Amino acid sequence: MSKFIATSAIRGAQGIVAEADELLQDALQKLGPDTPIAFKDKAGAGTTFYLPVIYGLMGNKVEKLGDLVPVMEHARSLLQPLPREDLWLPYLGETLDAGAATLFAFETIEGIRFTKGEQPEKRKDGFEFNGPISDVQARSWGIQLVDGRMPGFAAIVGAAKSNEVAVKIVRELQSKGQLTFLCADNNGRSMVDQLLEENVDMGYDTYIVPFGSDTTSAIYALGFATVAALSFGGVAPGDFRRILLYNKFRCFAFVLALGPVDDIKYAAAAGAINYGFPVIADTVIPNILPTGITRYEHVVSMPFDDIPGKDDLERAERLVQRCVEVRGIKIKVAKVPIPVAYGPAFEGEVVRRADLAIEFGGKGGMCFEWLRMKDLDDVEDGKIEIVGPDMDTFEEGSKVPMAIVVDVAGRKMQKDFEPVLERQIHHMLNGAEGFSHQGQRDITWIRVHKNAVAKGLTLRHIGDILHTCLHNDFGAIVDKVQITLYSDPGKVAELIDQARAVYKERNARMAGLTDEAVDTYYSCTLCQSFAPNHVCVINPERVGLCGAYGWLDCRASFEINPNGPNQPVLKGRVIDEVLGEWEGVNQFVLEHSNKVIERFTVYSLMDAPMTTCGCCECVMAIIPEANGVMIVSRDDYGMTPSGMTFTTLMATVGGGLQTPGMMGHGKIYIPSKKFIPVEGGIKRLVWMSQNLKEEMAEELKEACEREGVPDLLDQIADGSAVTTVEELLPFLEEKGHPALTMDPII
Amino acid sequence: MPDVEIPIEKWTGKVKEVKLGGGGRKEVVVGGEVTLPFLAFEGSNPNPPRIAIEIHDKEPIAWPASLLAAWGDAVKDPGTWAKKAVEFGAEIICLKLLSAHPEGGNTGAAEAKAVVDKVLSAVDLPLIVLGPGVAEKDNDILPAASDAAKGQRIALGNCEEKNYRTIGAVCLSDGHIAIAKTPLDINLCKQLNIMLSDLGVPADSILMDPDTGALGYGIEYGYSINERLRLAALGGDAMTSFPIINHAGGEVWRQKEAKASEGVPDAWGNPEERGVLFEEITTSTVINAGCDIVVMCHPKAIERVKATIDKLAGK
Numbered sequence A: 001m002s003k004f005i006a007t008s009a010i011r012g013a014q015g016i017v018a019e020a021d022e023l024l025q026d027a028l029q030k031l032g033p034d035t036p037i038a039f040k041d042k043a044g045a046g047t048t049f050y051l052p053v054i055y056g057l058m059g060n061k062v063e064k065l066g067d068l069v070p071v072m073e074h075a076r077s078l079l080q081p082l083p084r085e086d087l088w089l090p091y092l093g094e095t096l097d098a099g100a101a102t103l104f105a106f107e108t109i110e111g112i113r114f115t116k117g118e119q120p121e122k123r124k125d126g127f128e129f130n131g132p133i134s135d136v137q138a139r140s141w142g143i144q145l146v147d148g149r150m151p152g153f154a155a156i157v158g159a160a161k162s163n164e165v166a167v168k169i170v171r172e173l174q175s176k177g178q179l180t181f182l183c184a185d186n187n188g189r190s191m192v193d194q195l196l197e198e199n200v201d202m203g204y205d206t207y208i209v210p211f212g213s214d215t216t217s218a219i220y221a222l223g224f225a226t227v228a229a230l231s232f233g234g235v236a237p238g239d240f241r242r243i244l245l246y247n248k249f250r251c252f253a254f255v256l257a258l259g260p261v262d263d264i265k266y267a268a269a270a271g272a273i274n275y276g277f278p279v280i281a282d283t284v285i286p287n288i289l290p291t292g293i294t295r296y297e298h299v300v301s302m303p304f305d306d307i308p309g310k311d312d313l314e315r316a317e318r319l320v321q322r323c324v325e326v327r328g329i330k331i332k333v334a335k336v337p338i339p340v341a342y343g344p345a346f347e348g349e350v351v352r353r354a355d356l357a358i359e360f361g362g363k364g365g366m367c368f369e370w371l372r373m374k375d376l377d378d379v380e381d382g383k384i385e386i387v388g389p390d391m392d393t394f395e396e397g398s399k400v401p402m403a404i405v406v407d408v409a410g411r412k413m414q415k416d417f418e419p420v421l422e423r424q425i426h427h428m429l430n431g432a433e434g435f436s437h438q439g440q441r442d443i444t445w446i447r448v449h450k451n452a453v454a455k456g457l458t459l460r461h462i463g464d465i466l467h468t469c470l471h472n473d474f475g476a477i478v479d480k481v482q483i484t485l486y487s488d489p490g491k492v493a494e495l496i497d498q499a500r501a502v503y504k505e506r507n508a509r510m511a512g513l514t515d516e517a518v519d520t521y522y523s524c525t526l527c528q529s530f531a532p533n534h535v536c537v538i539n540p541e542r543v544g545l546c547g548a549y550g551w552l553d554c555r556a557s558f559e560i561n562p563n564g565p566n567q568p569v570l571k572g573r574v575i576d577e578v579l580g581e582w583e584g585v586n587q588f589v590l591e592h593s594n595k596v597i598e599r600f601t602v603y604s605l606m607d608a609p610m611t612t613c614g615c616c617e618c619v620m621a622i623i624p625e626a627n628g629v630m631i632v633s634r635d636d637y638g639m640t641p642s643g644m645t646f647t648t649l650m651a652t653v654g655g656g657l658q659t660p661g662m663m664g665h666g667k668i669y670i671p672s673k674k675f676i677p678v679e680g681g682i683k684r685l686v687w688m689s690q691n692l693k694e695e696m697a698e699e700l701k702e703a704c705e706r707e708g709v710p711d712l713l714d715q716i717a718d719g720s721a722v723t724t725v726e727e728l729l730p731f732l733e734e735k736g737h738p739a740l741t742m743d744p745i746i
Numbered sequence B: 001m002p003d004v005e006i007p008i009e010k011w012t013g014k015v016k017e018v019k020l021g022g023g024g025r026k027e028v029v030v031g032g033e034v035t036l037p038f039l040a041f042e043g044s045n046p047n048p049p050r051i052a053i054e055i056h057d058k059e060p061i062a063w064p065a066s067l068l069a070a071w072g073d074a075v076k077d078p079g080t081w082a083k084k085a086v087e088f089g090a091e092i093i094c095l096k097l098l099s100a101h102p103e104g105g106n107t108g109a110a111e112a113k114a115v116v117d118k119v120l121s122a123v124d125l126p127l128i129v130l131g132p133g134v135a136e137k138d139n140d141i142l143p144a145a146s147d148a149a150k151g152q153r154i155a156l157g158n159c160e161e162k163n164y165r166t167i168g169a170v171c172l173s174d175g176h177i178a179i180a181k182t183p184l185d186i187n188l189c190k191q192l193n194i195m196l197s198d199l200g201v202p203a204d205s206i207l208m209d210p211d212t213g214a215l216g217y218g219i220e221y222g223y224s225i226n227e228r229l230r231l232a233a234l235g236g237d238a239m240t241s242f243p244i245i246n247h248a249g250g251e252v253w254r255q256k257e258a259k260a261s262e263g264v265p266d267a268w269g270n271p272e273e274r275g276v277l278f279e280e281i282t283t284s285t286v287i288n289a290g291c292d293i294v295v296m297c298h299p300k301a302i303e304r305v306k307a308t309i310d311k312l313a314g315k
Ligand code: SF4
Pocket: A524, A525, A526, A527, A528, A535, A536, A543, A544, A545, A546, A547, A548, A549, A613, A615, A616
């Protein structure tokens, strides 16, 4: 905590508490302790929450002047002496207490003004301030706060640099769904004046509520926050801790201090920080950056004229953007802003040659996508840049090089999530009508339909789709997204080398990401709706059996939805290293399989293998006669040497059963180093579906070489030549398959 | 007869008790089970399954004649309908605000409030109020419905993934019970319960609706999901240990077999008796799986299910 702020806030609190005290004594004398007090807005609508901040934080029901006496006693007890010149302490506790005392004093002062008929405030020129928010309005807004339709509110104190800036700030806030509360002026001028001069409507309907001209009226903002917690947080009056926490986590509010900040405003800021509401100032004041009470920074100074931007309007926009970031507000865009339809219905669309407007990548072309993580300050959210010619200038049917570079930043973003998010680009872009996307990394192939271009689809819209979808689907880890699309051939050629270096690095990282390197695996229970006892345990070297969820995907998914289907599974004490059996894994599987599966090994097919649900890519089964295993893939409808087709095999093992000797798995599990190691790994593979063998030739070859059996692939039978066990054995003998001479598998 | 030792299951968990009504309204407590339904030798479940009767805020358009005939003109007015439901043995009234559906009248918050007021003043039974099931409309009208019944502890629904925050919040604000609805999936059900709890909805204010199909329309899924939830709860899982509400009646009367009176084989028998049997069997099945509140439609089926519950409970 800055000593300067601490000193100012405590000094401010002392002053305002003394003032409140004086006012109270005076009122008690003149009006008497039984004078009733009730908050009402300018239309006369009231509240059942008494003076809400006092009621919420202290539990005291203030109904008459006399009820304020214990409140002021409490406020005084919270005040500490000013920090000494020669002493440097964190001051945080003292400052926050001073902040709380300030809030009690503010509400006391406004309460007394009500008894005197001075609230809601009326200006000489006839303008009426709103005063406190009524219960009816608080309910309607409170609901929206809870369900996220409205992120929170901005309490603005002071006046903006100019009328133009004032209007821009308010419009920016409105566009983000934030409520705007206006309180306090600077030397007689406030944002209320500015908006009045510009004919901006204020009131409940426009989400801009003018509270009053004194800093004390800022208490109505916190009153609203308190009522929200009492009504919708299930918090009891007096449970100040939960009221403050509720607001910290659910009400995305902040204070925007425009113009000079005096002691009282510092004191009020300290009060707001208690609620977890940070303060952003457009003047030079000390920053308080360490996070803790508020979600992120406590006090951020952003001197208006130093904000980068081509004019004041752009600076105003950035200022609001910064406020939103500091408070951690996530903005959701309901609809992808593009001129063609968007939705899952378009994902399978094919763009035929005759309909082709333009293609990026594909055979003989060059197109790649690269998503990279950057620092928060290095990414400008929503910025979409096109480098090179745009869609409408390309010749019909031509092939153009293209690079899609996505920069993301987020406080919870991790480097390891880059490939996870990058792989989603495929799915996101495919949702656009007339747009087909295949492949990934530098084998990306995009085809655009003539109709889409005719409807006005341009390169920019690729950026729009990615920006919207990344925010909507991954808002938990992504705060900012910026996209650059390169169609300038020189640029693409230059960047592709950088991107390839990154892909290589990622591959190396993936290769290094071994089961041994981590202490946590992840679960997936998505399939329990069909297979109630099935749990996929996903380790770095084995994907979920549908092939869709790898270890990193699960980790990201857990980050995004901590209550979701992917939970961390701590390995715990090792029971058998070779089998891959751990206490933690066993316990997790037992608990999540309705207590059905008691043991679970990660490395064996024969001893307590993983259960199989209905959606595996492949099934593996032993062929005892051949002393090996066979693998049939879902897309193979033919007969296999086990005497069963894929479908029959599935009927045997599916539904969440644990069947030694049979197991469902993902395709890319086959070349994994951890492919049934207990049974001898890939050397046991005697038969596989032909399509699988062809599709994965490269990876399989590599795996065979790695295992010291470079010729194995040719020795493995497939459906083209062999479909019975009788045919299989002579085939294996002829080829000299290693499984025949291995230890018996049973 | 040889002596047979009856195996007794020891459960560690218990289903939460949820009280509907109060504030001048009759009270009904559901939940509290310590063992599976009707196993008196294993433990004593404090509250029997309860029957709620479904009424609508407008005349049903899709109900077959056999069902409409049983109610007569009462279906023309929700207040009268609710009174009649009391006569037919309702323990709870389940009011569906169907006219708020964008394609069914698209009425708003004021109308919702008026209907709830009407039903509240017509009968003194506890109330369940359901929106049209379109998230935006639910968010629009349920806060008003909730406000009208403030302090009388109604159950409000359905909370689904898209709107649970809004409904959960108004329940908190007005002291009501949130109904968490998920589509036949134990994990989604649990997840929604966790999210409602995170929102601050207390454990004694949540009902789960894990959904079901009618007999022949996936009742095995309905049975299994109910049973698994209950087994998990009894096994000690707090996030599945809320009482279960089930719309067996509504599921049945949507189906062709309950509706068709012409152009079907003679073997299908009398349409009314067929529908009643259909509802009776579907409802008794989910009760045996552990449901705490069953929402029903036909007075005859209600009478029979009541008798079944009494018999199973040894009365
Ligand atoms: S098969 Fe895939 S979706 Fe199903 S549980 Fe396993 S990882 Fe999850």
